[in-house]
Amino acid sequence: MKHVVSIEDLDNKRIMGILKRAKQLVPVAEGKKKSKALDGKILAACFFEPSTRTRLSFESAMQRLGGTCIGFADPSATSHLKGETLLDAIRMVAGYSDVIVLRHPHEGSAKLASEVSEVPVINGGDGAGQHPTQTLLDLFTIKEEIGKLEGLNVGMLGDLRYGRTVHSLSQALDRFKAKFYFISPKSLRMPTHVTDELQNDWSTHETLDEVLGKLDVLYVTRIQKERFPDIEDYKKVAGAYRINAEILQKAKSKMRILHPLPRVDEISTDVDETKHAAYFRQAFNGVPVRMALLEQLMGKKK
Amino acid sequence: MSENLLKVQPIRNGTVIDHIKPGRGRKILEVLGLSGSGTTISLLMNVPSKKRDRKDIIKVEDRELSENETEKLALLSPNARVNIIRNYAVAEKKKIEIPKVISGTVHCPNDNCISNNERGSSTHFKLLEHESLRIQCIYCGRKIDEDNIEFI
Numbered sequence: 001m002k003h004v005v006s007i008e009d010l011d012n013k014r015i016m017g018i019l020k021r022a023k024q025l026v027p028v029a030e031g032k033k034k035s036k037a038l039d040g041k042i043l044a045a046c047f048f049e050p051s052t053r054t055r056l057s058f059e060s061a062m063q064r065l066g067g068t069c070i071g072f073a074d075p076s077a078t079s080h081l082k083g084e085t086l087l088d089a090i091r092m093v094a095g096y097s098d099v100i101v102l103r104h105p106h107e108g109s110a111k112l113a114s115e116v117s118e119v120p121v122i123n124g125g126d127g128a129g130q131h132p133t134q135t136l137l138d139l140f141t142i143k144e145e146i147g148k149l150e151g152l153n154v155g156m157l158g159d160l161r162y163g164r165t166v167h168s169l170s171q172a173l174d175r176f177k178a179k180f181y182f183i184s185p186k187s188l189r190m191p192t193h194v195t196d197e198l199q200n201d202w203s204t205h206e207t208l209d210e211v212l213g214k215l216d217v218l219y220v221t222r223i224q225k226e227r228f229p230d231i232e233d234y235k236k237v238a239g240a241y242r243i244n245a246e247i248l249q250k251a252k253s254k255m256r257i258l259h260p261l262p263r264v265d266e267i268s269t270d271v272d273e274t275k276h277a278a279y280f281r282q283a284f285n286g287v288p289v290r291m292a293l294l295e296q297l298m299g300k301k302k
Numbered sequence: 303m304s305e306n307l308l309k310v311q312p313i314r315n316g317t318v319i320d321h322i323k324p325g326r327g328r329k330i331l332e333v334l335g336l337s338g339s340g341t342t343i344s345l346l347m348n349v350p351s352k353k354r355d356r357k358d359i360i361k362v363e364d365r366e367l368s369e370n371e372t373e374k375l376a377l378l379s380p381n382a383r384v385n386i387i388r389n390y391a392v393a394e395k396k397k398i399e400i401p402k403v404i405s406g407t408v409h410c411p412n413d414n415c416i417s418n419n420e421r422g423s424s425t426h427f428k429l430l431e432h433e434s435l436r437i438q439c440i441y442c443g444r445k446i447d448e449d450n451i452e453f454i
Contacts, residue, residue, distance in 0.1 A: 085421050108416040108441025112423065127414050129442060193445065 002297060003114035003121045006130040007172050015172070019140045021292035022285070028064050029287040037299050038067035044097035045071030046089065047124070048080060048104040053261065054124050054133075057286035058101050058294075065291055067298075070097060087116050094118045098298055102126070120297045128164050135168040137289040138258060141282040142173075142217055145256040149176040153214050157183040158221035158241055158266060160190040165260045166221055167194050174198050181211040185237045188223065208243070212250050218243075218276075220259045222266055244268035248276055258282050310344045316363040318385040318392075319375065324348050326379045327358030333378060333453050334371050341365050374407050374453055376400045377435065402429050404437060409452040415442035425454070 004010070010018070027033040043062040045055050050073060059069045071093075080089065086104065090113045093100055100117060102110050103124040110123035110130070125131040143149050154173055156166045160182055170180060171194070180202035182190045189204060205211055212218075223241060228234035242265060243257070259267060259279040271277050322330060327345050331337050342363040351357040366386055367375065375382055376398045386394040404427040410417045417425045417439065427437040427446075435448040 083421075086416070087420065087423075104416070105414075106416040106419045107412060107414055107443070108439065109420075111441050112416050112420060126416075127442075 003110075003117070004132050004293065004297075005110045005114055005121065005123045007132045007135045007168050010132070010136075012175055015136065015139065018136060018289065018292045018296065019143055021295065022136075022140050022288040023144070025288045025291045025295075029061070029284070029291060031064070034066075035064065036066040037295050038062065038065040041067040041098040041298050042096065043067055043069045043071075043294070044093045044100045045069060045073070045124075046093055046100055046102050046104075047071065047073050048075045048086075048102075048109075050074055051103050051125060053283070053286070054103060054131075055101075058122075058124065058133075058290050061287050061290035061294055064287070065294060065299075067098075067294070071101075086113060090117050090121070099294065122293065122297075125164075128162065130168060131164060132168070133286070133290055133293060134165050134260060135172050136293065137282065137286045138165065138169050138219070138260075139172060140289045141258055141278060141285050142256070144285070145278045145281070146216055146254065149173070151177045152179070152216040153181065154178045155181040155183055155208070155211055155215040155218040156190070156221070157208060157218060157243075159188045159223045159227065160184045160221070161188040162224070162227065163221040166190070166219060169219065170194060170202075171197065174200055181205060181215065183208050183211065183241075185223075185241070188227065188237075208241070208247070209250070212247070212255075213252065215251065215255050218251075218255060218257045220257060220263075220266055222259075222262075222264055238266070242266055242268065243271060245270040245274055248274060251276060310346065310361065312390055313342075313361050313363045313387055314390055316341070316361065316387050317366050318387060319360040319362075319367075320357070320383045320385060321351065321353065321379075322358035322360065322382045323379040324354075324356040324358055327360055330358075330360060330375060330378050333374055334367075336360070336362055339365065370407060372396070372398050373401060373404065377404065377408070377437075377448075377451060377453075380432065380435065400429055400432060400435070403427070403440075404429065407454060408437065408446075409454050410439045410442065410444060411446060411450065411452065412439065412442045412444045415439060415444065417441050 028035045062069050094117045099120050101122045101124045102113050104126050107127040107129035109126045114121045123130050160166050183205045223238050225234050256278040257276045344361040346359040348356045384396040385392045406424045410425055417423050426440045430436040430438050438445045
């Protein structure tokens with residue numbers, strides 16, 4: 001059985017296969033074409049913490065392929081609060097479904113679930129750990145926007161310390177020979193457990209200005225208030241990393257900005273109208289990418 | 303080696319843990335809970351060694367180590383040797399090895415790891431590096447080295 005717990009479970013060939021299929025599935029994701037590929041199949045969305053975007057895009061993907069969804073969006077509606085273990089919940093749900101999407105606040109929960117589940121488990125985010133379908137949709141967006149994945153200059157900006165999307169994405173892009181520019185305040189730098197593993201060049205910067213002109217992709221993450229004990233410190237830092245259309249005049253015309261959303265004010269709305277803004281297309285891309293993955297896990301072998 | 307062993311009385315039956323990394327003997331007694339076991343135990347520290355400069359030796363009377371204890375010992379001092387003594391003679395020499403997957407002996411230091419939050423779950427670590435010991439939790443991916451290992 002093929003569980004998808006971490007992006008490391010997928011080799012480059014399989015990643016490219018998913019991205020290629022995702023592109024073919026875009027018209028189905030848009031509702032312009034119909035598919036019955038997963039007719040009769042059931043997806044169970046087990047969300048032990050809320051994540052509207054991940055859950056809705058999985059459910060949309062499943063239904064666009066002719067399948068149906070069951071599940072819960074919040075553990076307060078389940079026996080979890082009565083003290084049921086994750087493994088008991090997974091054994092039960094595996095009996096009701098053909099694939100499980102698990103979102104859970106603790107790192108490693110998808111791996112643990114995959115040890116007992118009789119149907120494939122897809123990790124929909126486990127604490128500060130992995131969220132492989134987010135990484136896949138980020139890769140798909142970069143490939144579609146830039147035209148390739150190999151050898152890009154990738155800037156990552158904002159909260160690089162706690163932002164798990166940038167950790168997994170840098171791991172994945174490293175396999176495609178990216179050169180990284182990590183731009184953040186000192187206190188939110190990319191952790192060494194990520195940079196130690198990188199095979200390709202990377203550098204850290206405190207301002208976007210010094211590297212902006214080199215970038216093919218700029219991946220922006222939100223700096224969260226909770227990370228700063230002092231609100232004044234937060235305001236100063238957040239202000240220094242805000243992007244607007246004027247700043248972007250120094251960027252290459254083909255440079256694209258990605259953001260996992262939701263954004264607060266780290267990207268000014270005047271950027272939305274520029275050719276650089278790719279984040280809304282990125283959010284849509286969650287659907288075809290998840291369709292391609294679901295089809296691969298449950299569809300008929302060709 | 304026989305000279306060194308003469309410094310304390312030879313044991314009739316039991317276990318001699320030899321070639322322990324110098325200074326690690328006390329930690330091994332503590333982790334294996336040997337001092338509380340009621341049997342006679344001798345700890346020799348900084349004994350001159352032919353193989354390395356110095357070593358610690360532990361002698362435990364009337365007791366052999368379980369597999370779980372040997373696994374912990376391997377993590378604490380990978381080059382140690384375990385000799386089983388029966389009737390004053392070495393009956394068995396065991397070379398200890400760190401298993402590729404270390405199960406149920408080491409605690410994951412990440413409080414948010416599922417192995418610390420799921421009732422009834424066990425811990426599993428993958429062996430990354432043998433020499434300068436490094437292991438990784440198979441659930442949350444946290445890596446730990448020799449100095450930060452906490453045993454269950």
